[in-house]
Amino acid sequence: MITMDDIVREGHPALRKTTDEVSIPPQQEDKQILEEMLEYLRNSQDDEICDRYGLRPGVGLAAPQINVLKRMLAVHFTDQNDRLYSYGLFNPKIISHSVERSYLTSGEGCLSVDREVPGYVPRHRRITIKAIDLEGQEVKLRLKDFAAIVFQHEIDHLNGVMFYDHINQDxxxxxxxxxxPIDR
Structure with missing residues (x-):
């Protein structure tokens, strides 16, 4: 079981590296890691488990955040329409995006960042991604608003980019x- 002890923090070199593609079909070890990442997110949203293991709630986790330099991410959240997004994905790639942008009015947070970072993080409002799921099937997801923001945040991790890199410094x-603006 992944706990906060397994999540690397700001300043760790893995968070600034570009990750490697996962060979398809994925090895059993890679599937296991990705399943554990998804399990962390589910556990982190259960108050009892959170308290017992000292977890911080999260909606997304990318492999570099547990010091694995592979193109893998997990997400588990519901959007504003109560649609559940619960995926473990290999080699996710944004294949198209809108010109229109969006941002969370509350700003973004990250399991690897133990401090508040104030500011708006501009993202594409709509994106389409392709990836391979835990069953080895290709998936194509059209995402918008909060869902698009979550996936962009996690894909950034696979490219060594932190959310605060997008904040206007001035x-x-x-x-x-x-x-x-997206309220969450």
């Missing part, structure tokens, strides 16, 4: 142009 709360 004016952190400057509303991004052509962007829809």
């Amino acid at each position: 004016n952190p709360f400057k509303e991004p142009e052509n962007a829809k």
